[in-house]
Amino acid sequence: MKSRIFIAILTFAVFAACTTTSEKDSDVRTVTVSILPQKTFVTAIAGDKFRVNVLIPEEGNHETYEPTSKQMMETGKSEAYFALGHLDFEQNWLRKLAQGYPEMKIFNTAEGLDLITGEEIVHGDHVHQGGIDPHIWLSPSAVKIQAANILNGLIRLDAGNSAYYTENYNSFIRMADSVDSEIRQILEKSGAGGFMIYHPSLGYFARDYSLQQIAIEQEGKEPSPTYMKALIDTARIRGINTIFVSSQFSTRSAHTLANQLNADVVEFNPVDPDWAGSMITIARRIAEASNK
Ligand SMILES: [Zn+2]
Numbered sequence: 545m546k547s548r549i550f551i552a553i554l555t556f557a558v559f560a561a562c563t564t565t566s567e568k569d570s571d572v573r574t575v576t577v578s579i580l581p582q583k584t585f586v587t588a589i590a591g592d593k594f595r596v597n598v599l600i601p602e603e604g605n606h607e608t609y610e611p612t613s614k615q616m617m618e619t620g621k622s623e624a625y626f627a628l629g630h631l632d633f634e635q636n637w638l639r640k641l642a643q644g645y646p647e648m649k650i651f652n653t654a655e656g657l658d659l660i661t662g663e664e665i666v667h668g669d670h671v672h673q674g675g676i677d678p679h680i681w682l683s684p685s686a687v688k689i690q691a692a693n694i695l696n697g698l699i700r701l702d703a704g705n706s707a708y709y710t711e712n713y714n715s716f717i718r719m720a721d722s723v724d725s726e727i728r729q730i731l732e733k734s735g736a737g738g739f740m741i742y743h744p745s746l747g748y749f750a751r752d753y754s755l756q757q758i759a760i761e762q763e764g765k766e767p768s769p770t771y772m773k774a775l776i777d778t779a780r781i782r783g784i785n786t787i788f789v790s791s792q793f794s795t796r797s798a799h800t801l802a803n804q805l806n807a808d809v810v811e812f813n814p815v816d817p818d819w820a821g822s823m824i825t826i827a828r829r830i831a832e833a834s835n836k
Pocket residue numbers: 606607679743744745
């Protein structure tokens with residue numbers, strides 16, 4: 545079904561390219577990314593040399609999003625796709641994009657990263673055996689590796705401007721380093737040991753700063769009553785009093801837990817385009833709750 549729709553899209557894309565592409569459109573070199581924070585990273589390094597097309601809108605769920613046919617066509621006009629590498633959504637769509645638009649380069653920005661696999665995702669009373677944690681954009685150390693992959697990709701697309709991209713990359717790395725040391729300062733003083741989170745998107749953050757992340761969501765769904773009880777026990781034993789929730793996910797169980805534990809529910813946007821600001825805010829919230 546999906547592939548038939550895709551063929552229809554392709555046919556239309558070819559038709560549209562022959563009839564409606566204006567001079568102006570084809571002047572702008574475009575690359576595509578999956579989520580908004582990646583636009584922040586690519587724009588920082590590419591400067592004004594490339595326009596960055598984002599596939600998943602801010603309100604879209606990065607786990608389940610399906611691009612519209614219009615977005616697929618937009619993406620097909622890109623010279624390259626900078627993939628996060630391990631989002632389910634990318635696994636489903638990138639293969640089709642690669643077939644439909646063979647001239648579009650695909651760069652995996654997770655290349656060389658020490659990925660977190662299932663057994664490190666702690667779910668209260670048990671450990672989740674699962675795939676790779678895809679949330680590599682929510683950690684300064686992981687983002688620095690992505691930035692290096694973005695730099696290499698841009699140089700492959702446009703070697704003539706490699707000095708310009710390298711200079712931008714160097715200032716991006718300095719910025720990421722200062723975000724990292726600010727987070728360390730905030731957390732060291734607080735003595736925070738961990739946090740709960742509805743959807744476990746802060747695994748890399750937790751690893752970087754020696755925090756324990758405990759997911760409320762169970763297999764991507766609201767937790768069972770038994771699991772809720774285990775979560776309450778775990779939170780009490782570990783003195784956890786921060787519960788993170790994101791606007792894109794259901795939070796009913798998070799609020800129930802917060803009431804029972806007298807914990808703070810902290811809303812955050814995992815795909816905030818203000819990447820540096822959101823990283824520091826997450827650290828502050830964890831620190832504040834542990835000083836209550
Ligand atoms: Zn996620």
